[in-house]
Amino acid sequence: GIQVEQSPPDLILQEGANSTLRCNFSDSVNNLQWFHQNPWGQLINLFYIPSGTKQNGRLSATTVATERYSLLYISSSQTTDSGVYFCAGGFTGGGNKLTFGTGTQLKVEL
Amino acid sequence: ETGVTQSPTHLIKTRGQQVTLRCSSQSGHNTVSWYQQALGQGPQFIFQYYREEENGRGNFPPRFSGLQFPNYSSELNVNALELDDSALYLCASTLYREGGYTFGSGTRLTVV
Numbered sequence: 567g568i569q570v571e572q573s574p575p576d577l578i579l580q581e582g583a584n585s586t587l588r589c590n591f592s593d594s595v596n597n598l599q600w601f602h603q604n605p606w607g608q609l610i611n612l613f614y615i616p617s618g619t620k621q622n623g624r625l626s627a628t629t630v631a632t633e634r635y636s637l638l639y640i641s642s643s644q645t646t647d648s649g650v651y652f653c654a655g656g657f658t659g660g661g662n663k664l665t666f667g668t669g670t671q672l673k674v675e676l
Numbered sequence: 677e678t679g680v681t682q683s684p685t686h687l688i689k690t691r692g693q694q695v696t697l698r699c700s701s702q703s704g705h706n707t708v709s710w711y712q713q714a715l716g717q718g719p720q721f722i723f724q725y726y727r728e729e730e731n732g733r734g735n736f737p738p739r740f741s742g743l744q745f746p747n748y749s750s751e752l753n754v755n756a757l758e759l760d761d762s763a764l765y766l767c768a769s770t771l772y773r774e775g776g777y778t779f780g781s782g783t784r785l786t787v788v
Contacts, residue, residue: 599776607764607782609719614776652718654777662732663709664777666718 568593568657572667579643579674587638587670589653597656598629599664600638604649612638612651643674678703680780682767688786694755695785699767701748702778707731708750709777710742711766719766725750726772757787 569592579585591598600612613620613627615636620627624643629636636653650671654664681700689695701708707726711719721734725744739755748769754761764784768777 601779607713607766607784609766609768609779611776611778654718662707662724662726662773663721663734664719665721666711668718 568655568665570653570655570665570667572651572653572670574670575668576671577673579672581644581674581676583643583674584639584641585643585672587640587651587653587672589636589638589655589667591634591636591653591655591657591665593657594634595629595631595655596658597664598631598636599654600627600636601652601654602647602649603652603669609652640672643672645674645676648672648674680767680769680778682765682780682783684783685781686784686786688788689757691757691759691787693757694753695757697752697754697765697767697783697785699750699752699769699780701750701767701769705769705771705778706748707770707772708744708748709768709770710750710752711768712736713764713766713782715763722752759787761785762787 571590601609617631624641626639650669654666709724710722713719723733728744743751764782766782768779770777
């Protein structure tokens, strides 16, 4: 089946630091999204990015579909960035579902 | 623009019982998907509804069923509850085959 792998699985940062989260997928995507899950369980959509680069404030994302990976950049991290970051892909021939990765647990400390 | 709302937020049921979870989609969205998230794992696709019909299903048994209504809201029904059904159930809405998903806050189901 389709595999979505995220790295690193866990990350601890000091406030103000920058980080890069990676998502590798095993097949061609037609729909790649990044989410932040807060401590209360809600998934917040950060980016819909099947290809190219997007930026939103301190966050940016790049998907290189031909090489089957996506990166999420967090700059000047804040304690409110803590939580789990998921990438999820929709794959050609995979119907309409999103396949989620296992997530990166981020903790930002003062 | 209203987001996705789910009810109830928490629920405790006994093994063997039946449960119905509800979801109102975001304004302008016509497609609803349901996901199950066990503790410490990523969400797993249950099924998707579009035009009031099931439009894709994950590896879940038939005792998981759903409905979509003309206003695009949706229900997830689970019969004969098992202990392993304890999880966070997430609903997401989107425009069919376009754009990003908007998730609700989820329903946390505990089966005892």
